[in-house]
Amino acid sequence: MFRCIFGEGNIYKNLLDGRWVDSQSGKRDQIFSPTDGSLVGEVPATTPEEADPFVKGAAQAQRSWAKVPASERADVLHKAADILEREKEVIAGVLVREIAKNKKSSLSEVTRTADLIHFTAEEGKRLTGESLSSGAFPGFHETKLSISNRVPLGVVLAIAPFNYPINLAASKIAPALVAGNSVVFKPPTQGAISALYFSRVLCEAGLPAGVLNVITGQGRAIGDYLVGHPLVNMVAFTGSSKVGKHIAGLTGMKPLLLELGGKDAAIVLEDADLSLAAQHIVAGAFSFSGQRCTAVKRILVMESVADKLIGHLMPLVQAMTVGRPEDNADITPLISEEAGDFVQELIDDAVKKGAKLLIGNKRNKNLIYPALFDKVTVDMRIAWEEPFGPVLPILRVKTIDEAVKITNDSEYGLQASVFSKNIDTVFGIAARLDVGTIQVNGKTERGPDHFPFVGVKSSGMGTQGIRYSIEAMTRTKAVVLNFH
Numbered sequence: 001m002f003r004c005i006f007g008e009g010n011i012y013k014n015l016l017d018g019r020w021v022d023s024q025s026g027k028r029d030q031i032f033s034p035t036d037g038s039l040v041g042e043v044p045a046t047t048p049e050e051a052d053p054f055v056k057g058a059a060q061a062q063r064s065w066a067k068v069p070a071s072e073r074a075d076v077l078h079k080a081a082d083i084l085e086r087e088k089e090v091i092a093g094v095l096v097r098e099i100a101k102n103k104k105s106s107l108s109e110v111t112r113t114a115d116l117i118h119f120t121a122e123e124g125k126r127l128t129g130e131s132l133s134s135g136a137f138p139g140f141h142e143t144k145l146s147i148s149n150r151v152p153l154g155v156v157l158a159i160a161p162f163n164y165p166i167n168l169a170a171s172k173i174a175p176a177l178v179a180g181n182s183v184v185f186k187p188p189t190q191g192a193i194s195a196l197y198f199s200r201v202l203c204e205a206g207l208p209a210g211v212l213n214v215i216t217g218q219g220r221a222i223g224d225y226l227v228g229h230p231l232v233n234m235v236a237f238t239g240s241s242k243v244g245k246h247i248a249g250l251t252g253m254k255p256l257l258l259e260l261g262g263k264d265a266a267i268v269l270e271d272a273d274l275s276l277a278a279q280h281i282v283a284g285a286f287s288f289s290g291q292r293c294t295a296v297k298r299i300l301v302m303e304s305v306a307d308k309l310i311g312h313l314m315p316l317v318q319a320m321t322v323g324r325p326e327d328n329a330d331i332t333p334l335i336s337e338e339a340g341d342f343v344q345e346l347i348d349d350a351v352k353k354g355a356k357l358l359i360g361n362k363r364n365k366n367l368i369y370p371a372l373f374d375k376v377t378v379d380m381r382i383a384w385e386e387p388f389g390p391v392l393p394i395l396r397v398k399t400i401d402e403a404v405k406i407t408n409d410s411e412y413g414l415q416a417s418v419f420s421k422n423i424d425t426v427f428g429i430a431a432r433l434d435v436g437t438i439q440v441n442g443k444t445e446r447g448p449d450h451f452p453f454v455g456v457k458s459s460g461m462g463t464q465g466i467r468y469s470i471e472a473m474t475r476t477k478a479v480v481l482n483f484h
Contacts, residue, residue, distance in 0.1 A: 029189050029218065034100040034333045034366060035324055041098075043192045046217040048225040054213040055184055058155045059231040061210025062182035066152050070125050073178050077121035080205035081114040087201065088114070091166065094194045099162055100332045101288055102325040113170045113198075116449045116466070123450070123466050124178030127474065145481040150474040152180035153255065154233035157226055159219075161238045162335055163291045165191030166198045171449065172236040172257070173202070175469035177211065181234075185214045186226060190335055192216050219243070227251060234473060238293075241412070241458040248461070257472055258461040259453070261386045262293045262414030264444040265407045267429065268301040268309055269400070272419035276441065278312035280417070281392075284443025286320060286370055289331050290390040291339075293459075294415055294444045297386060298376075299394045300403040306396045310358065310374060317359055317372050331390050333367045340366040343389035346382045347371055350393065353380050360391065384410060400429060408434045413456035415444040436460070 028042040065073070084091070092106035101109070129149030135142040158172035165188055176183050187195030199214045215222065223243075227235055227250050237247055238259040248256060266281050268274070284296035301309050323329035334340050340363060347361055350373050360371025368389050376383055376393035383393060383406075397403045407416055417439040418426050430438040436454035439445070446453055453464040462472055 029192070029216070031098060031190060031193060033097050034190075034335050035097070035326075038097075040094075041193045043189070043196070043216040046215050046222055048222055051215045051217075051222055051226065052229075054215060055155065055226070055229050055231050057210040058182040058184050058213050061208060062152070062154055062180075065177075065182055065208060065211045066180035068180070070127065070178070070180075073180065074121035074125050076202075076206045077117050077124075077174055077178055080202045081117035081121070083201045083204055084110060084117065084198070085114045087197070091194060091197050094197055095166070096325045098193050099165065099191055099335060100325045101163075102328045102330070102332055104328050105288060106325075109164060109167050112447075112449070113167045116167065116170055117174045119450060120174040120178055120466050120470070124175070124470060127179065127470060129476075143483050145483070146478050147481065148476050148478040150179070150471070151477045152176075152474055154181060155184060155231055156181045156234045156236060156473055157184045157186065157229075157232045159186045159223070159235070159237040159239065160188055160191070160195060162188040162191040163288060164238075165195045168238045168259075169195050169198055171464065171469065172238075173212070175466060176236070176473050177202075177207070179470050179474045181473055182211045183213065184226060184232065185212060186219070186223070187214065187216060189216070189218055223247075224250060236469075236473075244460070245458070255472065256461050257464060257469065258455075259293065259464060260414075260455060260458060260460045261412055262295070262444075262455065262459050263297050263384065263386050263410045263412040264294060264415045264417070264435075265403075265410075266296045266299050266417040266419065266444070267400075267403045267407065268299065268305065269418070269420040269422075269425065270302050270305050271421045272305070273421065273441070274305060274309050274312050277419040278309060278316055280419075280441075280443040282313060282316040282320075284417070284445065285392045286317075286331065286390050289334055289368070290392075291334065291388050293386075294446050295388075296392065296417065296444055298383060299392065300397050300406055301394060302403075303396045303398055306374070306394065310394070313372065314358060317370050320370050322367065322369050331368075331370055333365070334389055335366070337366045339388060340368055343368050343387050343391055346385060346387050347391055349381045350376060353377070355380060355382070355393070378406065386412070400425075404429060404432050408432075411458045414459035415439060417442060417444050 027045040029045045030042045031040045088110040095106035132146040134140040134144035156176040160169040234255045236257040241260040244258045244260040320330040322331040325332040355376045356374040358372040362369040371391040373393045376395050413435045415437045416435045450466045
């Protein structure tokens, strides 16, 4: 039986026995609110020995789940999405307390996840194979016919991050399930309670026992064990580039979907609509206090329009509210005080090296007020390192070539934005940028969830997006008919 304790001893008990790994040692990871330090709940600190039977159970259950018709697997997901929509207020409330995401954004995450699951259910029913005739290849007659279809990989290990513990869990789990895989789900420790609520929704929708297995605990304690488990057939991970590279070194020939860090640039040209650019940049940079891999993390603006752009940016940043997520503040506490310390390091380095602070450099523990810097140079850490916080540097450039070079010199390659009214110029820049996605006259962001989402270099491996994820979680299996 899984148990979580909330607040003043209110006990949430799982409605379905045998779905969660509970630590026999009784050890728990306590989860405290980033907002006020209060205890939100506690989850089992699972050991590898305790997790092993659940991985084995997932492998066994998968064989039966794969035989369930795709339409019936889709029905389970549709039901889960309906339950999620029904329970959105409760789950959003947990997100607010557990990760300090404001109420509006928390509700949006849950609603978006329900939509993602519905779409995934339908897409799973459209998974098709193909037939090929041998006569199309030189030297062969019509004596062979290849019939291929997509089959599940087996057990998918899904590892979700703290910043979107519902949505980025569903983006892995739903495609895996509809394709006929079973899932071992390792939630983030900070975010585990939200993720467990979501997992319970899936089980209540009718998943057979063993098809979804949720294992909580610190990544450093069980992460390597799960990633390297011989019965895990694929790993889908969202998190830091450092951990992603570590996982890649452990998995051997297992397929990977890695969604990692970013240093997304917004390139603003002379002919850009500066008001539009400023609105998108501020929204892209400061949403969820900048704790997003797809956040706008630096502005590369042509020198001739830099002052005008700043004139549009400043009132938008100054208007942002700072405070508690319960009050729907725009900027809320970062996930931990350690996260705040790192952002402060980058701010201090920029100030020390001569960047012009336009606004910010104010802090209360892990609550970092939005910071905007002008005249940032390439010798400053903030030009290259991912802050994962509400700080935005402006680098003035003289040419498009300079903007492209700075963008491409990053170790990351997730997304970039280009703001210009000249579509020919935009396509020319897009062809030269070494990133997964180029947003034209819009902020960098993930979604809609059926769009391809891909990172290059240290930003990831593989292509996500509903259909792309389903394909990544299946393989081609061919049968060749020989005619004599």
